[in-house]
Amino acid sequence: MKREELLQRLTPATQLWDIIIIGGGATGLGVAVDAATRGYKTLLLEQHDFAKGTSSRSTKLIHGGVRYLAQGNVSLVLEALHERGLLLRNAPHLVRNQSFIVPSYDWWEGPFYGIGMKVYDVLAGKLGLGPSRILSREETLAHIPTLEPEGLRGGVIYHDGQFDDARLAINLAQTCVEHNGCVLNYMQVKALLKTRGLIAGVVAREVETGKEYELHGRCVINATGVYTDAIRRLDEPESEPMIAPSQGVHLVLDKSFLPGESAIMVPHTDDGRVLFVVPWHGRALVGTTDTPIDSLSLEPRALPEEIDFLLRHAGRYLTQDPQVRDVKSVFAGIRPLVKAGADKAPATLARDHTMMISKSGLLTITGGKWTTYRKMAEDAVNHAAMLAGLEERPCRTEHLQIHGGQTHVEIAKPLDVYGADYEAVQRLVQENAAFAQRLHADLPYYSGEVIWAVRNEMARTVEDVLARRTRALLLDARASIVSAPRVAALMAKELGQNEDWQKRQVRAYEELARGYLLTEN
Numbered sequence: 001m002k003r004e005e006l007l008q009r010l011t012p013a014t015q016l017w018d019i020i021i022i023g024g025g026a027t028g029l030g031v032a033v034d035a036a037t038r039g040y041k042t043l044l045l046e047q048h049d050f051a052k053g054t055s056s057r058s059t060k061l062i063h064g065g066v067r068y069l070a071q072g073n074v075s076l077v078l079e080a081l082h083e084r085g086l087l088l089r090n091a092p093h094l095v096r097n098q099s100f101i102v103p104s105y106d107w108w109e110g111p112f113y114g115i116g117m118k119v120y121d122v123l124a125g126k127l128g129l130g131p132s133r134i135l136s137r138e139e140t141l142a143h144i145p146t147l148e149p150e151g152l153r154g155g156v157i158y159h160d161g162q163f164d165d166a167r168l169a170i171n172l173a174q175t176c177v178e179h180n181g182c183v184l185n186y187m188q189v190k191a192l193l194k195t196r197g198l199i200a201g202v203v204a205r206e207v208e209t210g211k212e213y214e215l216h217g218r219c220v221i222n223a224t225g226v227y228t229d230a231i232r233r234l235d236e237p238e239s240e241p242m243i244a245p246s247q248g249v250h251l252v253l254d255k256s257f258l259p260g261e262s263a264i265m266v267p268h269t270d271d272g273r274v275l276f277v278v279p280w281h282g283r284a285l286v287g288t289t290d291t292p293i294d295s296l297s298l299e300p301r302a303l304p305e306e307i308d309f310l311l312r313h314a315g316r317y318l319t320q321d322p323q324v325r326d327v328k329s330v331f332a333g334i335r336p337l338v339k340a341g342a343d344k345a346p347a348t349l350a351r352d353h354t355m356m357i358s359k360s361g362l363l364t365i366t367g368g369k370w371t372t373y374r375k376m377a378e379d380a381v382n383h384a385a386m387l388a389g390l391e392e393r394p395c396r397t398e399h400l401q402i403h404g405g406q407t408h409v410e411i412a413k414p415l416d417v418y419g420a421d422y423e424a425v426q427r428l429v430q431e432n433a434a435f436a437q438r439l440h441a442d443l444p445y446y447s448g449e450v451i452w453a454v455r456n457e458m459a460r461t462v463e464d465v466l467a468r469r470t471r472a473l474l475l476d477a478r479a480s481i482v483s484a485p486r487v488a489a490l491m492a493k494e495l496g497q498n499e500d501w502q503k504r505q506v507r508a509y510e511e512l513a514r515g516y517l518l519t520e521n
């Protein structure tokens, strides 16, 4: 996937794309893969980097959503469990079976959650990841040795999926390109083109050069997550907002807080939310919150009360109470929840997806979750094809291998995330001593991976490499800051950039990464 080559595909400007997608998160990339694999001439434009928005800031679960089951939303859970099973087959290098323990401290919790999880198993059907089971106190502690033992009666074990969100986004972009689609990061849509009142394309600005492009399409799809309303206003300036943004925060702790293989799931916290402590890339991820917010940002910041809530609740369930100084990184994401009418608490807003077609033919798709991105895309492309009068073609993504997923061998960490690219990455890492060097003693990444990201995964900035191609920013924000000058130097050589560029990149990265730290030193 080479950006220069893909940029060239925007000329001649007179060409007509079948489908133009605005937004390169889970939703937009899913739509782009679906459209390209049906053979439609597909173009996706992302204003920043792929998955820069909500799609790199999730809890990293591919799940049916035990909570939605409690709310009685069985159809949503059924769909998500089906998608979970498909994704585990289509991207086995990134999605894995994760065991979760629901600890019980009250006499009724074991049987109550035990029955709930059995229903969850039944709904998953043949695509189930393993049966749930009630555990004794001893079995529960064997799975989670750091679980608070006082008052513990036992637990329930169940299975769900876990993944790397930003890596999946990159692999979806590659899959799209492999099926003749065109995907571009750093390409911001500034306006919509209309012919006789109907949407006919977009005006986009290439962020690195400032060059503007007029791009014509039979159908334009708005997949901009929490920015959905901004694009809708380009179409209809008076349109009422449909998104109720809600922020969710995660803390990343050292593995010693959760040394085993299993995750903890607390079904009901003080504000009625689910709390997860999940092992992820050799760390423990604690999340999340649900805080309605008024202003949007691509870099949302955790509020002090959200951090306090997570530390306090994690402390209740862990033997060792995590402190501010234990937090390796804190990251926030914003849910593009769709308003369900009057002011409701965020936890009750619709979590399934919504599609909308404006009078001028702009198709908006939003809401949903990472887990259901494929189904959302299928729905969107079915409608887009009708709307644009494209030849009807069936969806092909149900059993489509996602880039990297074509591997059948078990690959050792840390290069397992590359899947079928593993050997090529390994060769590059071993090409010379410099590439074989680790970026930092506390991070699992090799210098050669920076080169790989630039050459094959369209990484343009130090942030792209440290935040989304690798997950250094989330695993250890401080160590990632220390690595930034080395990453900048490696990238500058590949991209033909000078020392001034390196300095600017390092400065910008440092400023961003400081927002992921809770303490100054």
Ligand SMILES: Cc1cc2nc3c(=O)[nH]c(=O)nc-3n(C[C@H](O)[C@H](O)[C@H](O)COP(=O)(O)OP(=O)(O)OC[C@H]3O[C@@H](n4cnc5c(N)ncnc54)[C@H](O)[C@@H]3O)c2cc1C
Pocket (backbone or CB within 6 Å): 022, 023, 024, 025, 026, 027, 028, 045, 046, 047, 048, 049, 050, 051, 052, 053, 054, 055, 056, 057, 058, 059, 060, 061, 062, 063, 187, 188, 189, 190, 223, 224, 225, 226, 227, 246, 247, 248, 249, 288, 332, 333, 334, 335, 336, 366, 367, 368, 369, 370, 371, 372
């Ligand atoms: C805290 C939290 C935890 C979550 N956990 C999970 C989970 O564990 N499992 C799960 O299944 N789901 C989870 N979700 C939900 C899931 O992350 C989201 O549903 C999904 O990522 C939304 O993707 P999206 O593509 O719609 O939005 P985004 O990822 O935000 O993508 C929209 C993109 O549009 C781009 N854009 C905006 N304006 C323009 C423009 N003018 N031109 C070009 N591009 C533009 C943005 O830069 C952005 O990259 C979680 C969400 C949150 C907030």
